[in-house]
Amino acid sequence: MRLLIAFVICFSTLVGTSTAKEFNITDYGATAGDETDDSTAIENALAACGEAGGGTVFIPAGTFFLSRRNNETPILEVPPNTTLRGEGAASILKFNPDVNQSNFWRMIGAPVVGGTKNVVIRDLHLDGSNTHPKYIKGETPEHNAGLWFYNKNHLIENVTVLNVFAENFSGDCMAFSYNCQGITVRDCTLRNFIRQGIQMGGSPGSRDYTVTGCRDLEASVQSSGSTIHVEHARGLKNVIIENNQCRKSILAGGVDGMVIRGNTVTGRIVGNGNTNLVIHSNIVTAVSKKHAVVQLGYTKGLNFRGNIIHGANDTTVGLYLWGNSRYNKQPGEDLIISDNQISGTETAISLNGTKDVRIHGNTLKAANLLRQKRTEGLDSDIEQATAIKQE
Template identity: 30%
Template sequence: MLLWAVGNVSAHAQTFNVADYGAVADGASYSTAAIQAALDDCHDKGGGTVLIPTGTYLTGSIRVYSHTRLQLAPGATLLGSKRLEDYDEEHPHLIWGDSIERFRLSGDGVIDGQGESFFDRSGRSWKAEKGARPAPWILITNSKDIQVEGVELVHSPAHVLVFQKCKNVVVRGVSIRNDIRSPNTDGIDIKGCRQVLISDCFISTGDDAICLKSAQDTVEQVVVSDCILISDDAAVKFGTGSRYPIRNCQFSNINISGTRYGIAFFMTQGGIFEHCQFSGILIETGSRHKTEYPIYMDIDKRSVEQALGRIRDIDFSNVKIITRGNILIGGQAGHPVSGIRFNGVTMALTELTDLRAVSKKPRGNKSFLTLPGMEDFSAVPAHFTLGYVKDVKLEDIRISHQFGESPYQRHFFHFQEAEAIQLSGLQLPPEMRGRKKIHQKGEVSLTIE
């Protein structure tokens, strides 16, 4: 993968200090016009650095341009307005850029969205009225050679950092912190992008931490490494937007905790997820939800007329799991999940959820209706459930129970309509070894070594 090597954003070493344009660092006076004037002037003069100096600057929507570095000095805070009318009606975002190149957002400062002001916090779960908040919060579209580095992004009112139809994107050393109760506050969304690197980031949020979506275009060559992810939903999510392929992605050295899904694949729009690797992953689930899935894959569709998609050639190696939930891999008749590899997976069960009480499988969006004829394996009582799968290797799998008595019982493995399954190097507690812990249903071809 060739990624943009970050250098000067312009041949000009110009710095445009927003204070020189009238920005006031008191956190109460609106500085939108002054910040935008500095950005416009920088753009008109061929590019350079727009500096947010130490202090707190209140602002609404600002537009960024090519060959520009928006730099936050140590102790600088860019404070998003609490009033929706301060955001551009056509582009309701705090920061946005379209069809730009070589833009960099960086520094040691903070961007604070004051997101709590856009939520109804009177109930147990926070709520937001549709169209009543700036969303997405930071949006870059149709662009290339983009970098976000070092900044802290806190209290977003919506999806935090969204790249749409972009190429050569680097996000490094960024901290994203939202209240775990805040809905629709995805950390980083990659939508129809190519060549994306995310590394050394801390993301704690009330929705998906890192989400790849291909509803509008292909997503490929995404590399994520050395990150800490805390999410109330999915730490890493593919879909549900999945009309085009998501392929050739690598995730490594990632610490996941407090989440409903560690890694989730929601194929709902007839596309394909393929050729992706996950290695060196620690997943500790722990959420407010009834069910938890350290790894979840599902092929489904949103409408009766829609074609079913495919999931194939996904590798998991050196994965440690701590959970009360289970791993579920589910395809459909004629559309099996295929070419899946688990190698060196340790699964420690802290307790057992009553899976038989599950009313229906999760579909990635609570508004999606359950369609007739779609297989649902969510109520199968097993640590590993694999239904309508083909060419699956499970190597060096270790399962342990870290609890005493439980009123619920599970199979270690459940295979249903499964072809060419290879199971080797299985390690179970001494008192629970043996093939009797493997449950089969339908046509199953299984080799155990």
């Protein structure tokens, strides 16, 4: 019995003393509040953390400047088993103003050689120093980003981004793409992005992304993108977008197994080429544009339930489901539309190139409640329906 007690005490002592090391960037030469470049100092702190097998790289309150390094690589490469942590919005990583003159500045990402895993980025303020007021093709450096996790050759696995404020990026505030698995973005705030707020792409094998509790603030630049944007998915599976507050749209396409749930959106929800898609309990209010508030194409397997869809004064269609075009023969197929509130000036629900559609229990407000074209296997409880003649 005494031997067992001694073993427990010894084991507890070892566990208590094996805490991960902390690497304060100021110990490596970073200085807050001046205009000197802090890139090398922070790189050295991250390298030391990596050599130690992991730990926490700490960024204290203050503004630390970063400059461009190599083409198309992250400036700060986060090694495996590392937490990059600040003290909240007061801990600022900021691009040198030269960022406005060139492209491919990426602030934080995975090592180019070897990828990364088990990374946490939290309690930071990322400032992209953008001064371009809007996107102008050929003039605006559209590929400058805050977080940029992408690796063609190595896996990026288990990355959590928590309580990060990212603003003033001429590209994306946050981007995740090739070879990413297990990505979680939680309780983050975005402002003044010209391209996308949170961009999610993928590759064969990419899977398991979650974006939750995020919001974008009122902007002083004109964005050409979405608050949350999924494209170039390339086989991405299992994406959850839930409980976000979006001043811009959600665009999400090309995913197998996606849930868009509980979001408040001022703009639209748009997606093409999804399979096994659930859109549930969202509130979507259109801005003044002559587009459908929700538009989904080539979707195979959709459960559209419990949403509130508000059309603006000139929004012609509330919900538009389509498919089977000259570009893609996949119809919008196996679609369930139930228990929603949908309004539009001309049409509440419009179907074009769809198959096996069930529409029940919705509250609709429009001149035409349902229009259908090239639709097979419709089961609907809507009495007022207009069938558009084949062209």
